[in-house]
Amino acid sequence: MSDVITNFAQQADNFKVFNFSVMDTRITLNNKESFFQILKELYTGQTKASMLYDDGGLTRFEGLILGINEGTGQPSLQLEGGLEIPVSSVVAVNGIFSPDYCEC
Secondary structure, eight states: OOHHHHHHHHHHHHHHHHHHHHHTOOEEOOTTOOSHHHHHHHHHTTOOEEEEEESSSEEEEEEOEEEEEOSSSSOEEEETTSOEEEGGGEEEETTEEOGGGTTO
16 A cells, blocks of 8 residues: 555544544533633634524524624623524533533
């Protein structure tokens, strides 16, 4: 077997092992942490967010955060598509879960 094929086979094996370990891994915020800083970094970096939020049931959102409203009341997110949700409704961001939803 050539070195190129051997190297490719080793990389494929490493990829398979990596995927199995990721599927069984979950990151959860502790009770003193919030998503606010993560959401702010995604917004300022114009980085795509993958979120779950609770609107009477869990709803998935993937896209850009267009704004963060910190004015009166509770902070909210302006999302692509015109949706606005309270930051407090966010359950998970990019694979990091709220401790209340660690069973998702």
